[in-house]
Amino acid sequence: MEIDSPLPGTEPPRDCSRCPRLVALRQECQAEHPDWWNAPVPAFGDPDAWLALAGLAPGKHGANRTGRPFTGDYAGDLLFRALAAFGLSRGDYDARIDDGLTLDGAIIVNSVKCLPPQNKPAPAEIANCRPFFERQLAALPKVRVIVALGRIAHVAVLRATGARLAAHPFAHGAVHALPDGRHLVDSYHCSRYNTNTGRLTPEMFADVFRTALALHEEGV
Template sequence: MSNHSPLPFAEAPSGCRRCPRLVKLRKSLRKEHPDWWNAPVPAFGDPDAWLAIVGLAPGKEGANRTGRPFTGDASGELLFATLDKVGLSTGTFRSSIDDRVTLNGAIILNAVKCLPPENKPTGVEINNCRDYLAKALNALPNLKVILVLGKIAHDSIMRMSGQKLADHKFAHGARHQLPDGRVLIDSYHCSRYNVNTRRLTVEMFEEVFQSIVDGVSHP
């Protein structure tokens, strides 16, 4: 299985050892599922993106299995359907790296590049991975908007930008101006749990994306 990053210089090595707990989990899954990706998951999308979508971390049977963000589990179905609806993707998403979907003007990243146990990275693990996220974001010359899916991604980018979390609290649909001129916008994560509990509805998710696209088209 192979996957090519649009930002290869900003990726963690496949044998990254920064986080012992994540390394241990990765090694156990490589024995259990040798045909899975089981490595830091690279970025996916357009290297000339104006929009960066930042999630939490790979899902066990999603990106950790397939090697592409939000691909292989339920969380990607809503994300890629929404990207298609607002004109940021081409092709038909089939939850497989072989579906030939491409992103236009958008790129998908994660705050943590390896699968954490129970989808809960520690603060140290988030800190360990932040420089890879920073490298990726800083390598996007046309980047205008960062859409974070969940509080962990929000907090990581705020810390990266030197902002006080107390002054920039996470809230669905909230907009935050970053010191470099870029805008950060919050959304609840498109996880199955959030959708099933209706913390996040399809309409809420689509509204966030549509407002971003409309705002860039008509600043």
């Protein structure tokens, strides 16, 4: 299976060896599920996007299985439903990489490209993947707003854009002006845990997109 990236030249190789722990997990998954993607997951969406969604990392039964960010797990159900509601997607999401879904004005770029154990990448693994993340943000000159899905993605965006971490604390719904002229909007991650516990409701998530759209319409 081959998947074309909307940002060619920015992705890690399929056999990326920067993180030994992630490589070991990848090899376990390849042996257990040889028909899965089981490789660094490329970006997905519109290369001319104004909105970038910064995710954490592939989920085992989601992106690591299908090869497309947030595709095939609960977080994707909520995310793609929100993208459709705000006119940022075309077609119907059916949790399959061949469902025909496309994004319009939005793109998803994960701060970590490979599946981490327990969905928790180590600090060194985040740092190892930062060059790819930075390269992808740099390849998106039309992006004016970035939504960080969770604290790890928030920090990754700040580091990638040269912003001071202490000056930009993570808080759901917070808006941060970045040194490169873009704006960062924070959101709790759209994980099943966060929604099941009530930490993130669909309305709270929708508010994040309303904020992003307002920034876009204001041309800030």
